[in-house]
Amino acid sequence: xxxxxxxxxxxxxxxxxxxxxxxxxxxxxxxxxxxxxxxxxxxxxxxxxxxxxxxxxxxxxxxxxxxxxxxxxxxxxxxxxxxxxxxxxxxxxxxxxxxxxxxxxxxxxxxxxxxxxxxxxxxxxxxxxxxxxxxxxxxxxxxxxxxxxxxxxxxxxxxxxxxxxxxxxxxxxxxxxxxxxxxxxxxxxxxxxxxxxxxxxxxxxxxxxxxxxxxxxxxxxxxxxxxxxxxxxxxxxxxxxxxxxxxxxxxxxxxxxxxxxxxxxxxxxxxxxxxx
Amino acid sequence: xxxxxxxxxxxxxxxxxxxxxxxxxxxxxxxxxxxxxxxxxxxxxxxxxxxxxxxxxxxxxxxxxxxxxxxxxxxxxxxxxxxxxxxxxxxxxxxxxxxxxxxxxxxxxxxxxxxxxxxxxxxxxxxxxxxxxxxxxxxxxxxxxxxxxxxxxxxxxxxxxxxxxxxxxxxx
Numbered sequence: 001x002x003x004x005x006x007x008x009x010x011x012x013x014x015x016x017x018x019x020x021x022x023x024x025x026x027x028x029x030x031x032x033x034x035x036x037x038x039x040x041x042x043x044x045x046x047x048x049x050x051x052x053x054x055x056x057x058x059x060x061x062x063x064x065x066x067x068x069x070x071x072x073x074x075x076x077x078x079x080x081x082x083x084x085x086x087x088x089x090x091x092x093x094x095x096x097x098x099x100x101x102x103x104x105x106x107x108x109x110x111x112x113x114x115x116x117x118x119x120x121x122x123x124x125x126x127x128x129x130x131x132x133x134x135x136x137x138x139x140x141x142x143x144x145x146x147x148x149x150x151x152x153x154x155x156x157x158x159x160x161x162x163x164x165x166x167x168x169x170x171x172x173x174x175x176x177x178x179x180x181x182x183x184x185x186x187x188x189x190x191x192x193x194x195x196x197x198x199x200x201x202x203x204x205x206x207x208x209x210x211x212x213x214x215x216x217x218x219x220x221x222x223x224x225x226x227x228x229x230x231x232x233x234x235x236x237x238x239x240x241x242x243x244x245x246x247x248x249x250x251x252x253x254x255x256x257x258x259x260x261x262x263x264x265x266x267x268x269x270x271x272x273x274x275x276x
Numbered sequence: 277x278x279x280x281x282x283x284x285x286x287x288x289x290x291x292x293x294x295x296x297x298x299x300x301x302x303x304x305x306x307x308x309x310x311x312x313x314x315x316x317x318x319x320x321x322x323x324x325x326x327x328x329x330x331x332x333x334x335x336x337x338x339x340x341x342x343x344x345x346x347x348x349x350x351x352x353x354x355x356x357x358x359x360x361x362x363x364x365x366x367x368x369x370x371x372x373x374x375x376x377x378x379x380x381x382x383x384x385x386x387x388x389x390x391x392x393x394x395x396x397x398x399x400x401x402x403x404x405x406x407x408x409x410x411x412x413x414x415x416x417x418x419x420x421x422x423x424x425x426x427x428x429x430x431x432x433x434x435x436x437x438x439x440x441x442x443x444x445x446x447x448x
Binding site: 009012013017020021023024025027028034038041042045048049052055056059060124126127128129130131132134135136163164171173178179200 | 399
């Protein structure tokens with residue numbers, strides 16, 4: 001043992017290891033603007049990554065379009081029918097909207113739904129490891145991105161939140177990461193819970209009370225208790241389970257967004273002020 | 277000045293790994309090319325190299341992608357430093373030795389990563405996730421190293437000695 005302490009290399013190794021543990025403890029679970037050197041490294045590598053990520057997107061598009069050629073006609077017919085149905089539904093909803101507006105005005109009801117301010121960003125790369133589900137985008141502090149903003153996919157489904165922001169780039173924590181937790185609500189029954197990620201790319205909703213009446217197929221959105229604007233779609237309930245011996249229910253959620261094929265995302269730039 | 281190629285290669289692999297490697301995953305597990313390269317260089321050049329390269333490769337990955345700064349670097353540093361120390365007493369240029377080191381190294385690497393995640397209050401099923409991710413990655417990484425190790429060896433020779441041309445020697 002004493003021989004080790006005379007070895008300069010070993011002492012250096014231990015010092016670096018301790019410094020890294022300290023850095024880990026200091027930075028985990030934080031939302032912050034990154035420091036200048038970090039921001040610089042990201043600024044240099046982000047354009048290169050963006051190029052390669054585009055190439056990758058091109059390759060997968062090429063192969064998936066070859067696969068889809070056969071089923072295009074059937075899909076088209078199905079979509080036509082869907083459009084017809086939605087048109088009818090839309091007219092009905094328009095009526096309801098007008099009625100709602102009239103009644104609200106009559107009651108002097110303050111409108112709650114705020115408009116979302118969206119900013120388009122391109123994904124530049126995904127976490128190279130297997131344990132974490134994070135990715136980087138090409139917009140940062142200079143474009144007004146702040147830690148804690150919600151990220152939507154092209155269709156408006158929620159995919160994650162901004163955690164660390166550089167000058168021209170930002171890190172995003174996916175919904176399906178183990179570390180991610182978002183306060184959520186069942187649209188139909190208004191049951192509140194917390195949606196977390198599991199390691200297998202799925203979502204799970206925990207802290208549901210035993211008398212929660214949510215069932216398979218219900219839509220889950222962000223609740224107004226979260227720091228995100230409410231009503232962002234998270235996913236659909238695919239199974240409700242009761243942990244034996246526990247006083248709470250859990251629901252397995254199928255995410256609405258396709259996390260494998262993300263290319264462009266929207267950053268929701270309005271945030272609810274939680275005073276944090 | 278040829279040493280700079282080593283660092284450029286690491287940067288290139290980090291970029292490739294974060295952008296294109298999602299196409300070559302098996303059961304959702306990606307191989308770790310940067311880990312393989314850093315381990316191979318530690319095996320060939322010893323412990324000092326292990327410290328430099330793992331700090332370089334690990335910090336870039338952590339800064340770009342991880343929320344907790346140091347998760348990758350810490351596990352990479354420990355595993356490659358041990359490899360660098362052990363490499364004194366073995367036949368370094370054999371692919372079989374590299375195979376064994378990468379296999380055991382990947383397991384240890386993931387184990388350390390999991391322990392640091394436990395400290396960060398992540399909750400998971402330890403044994404199941406270890407088998408699902410670390411085992412598959414260990415097999416995947418060590419299969420890859422069997423095929424690429426001889427190129428890494430000649431690249432390493434090219435970087436270290438200025439006389440031999442890497443491209444002429446490896447029949448490209």
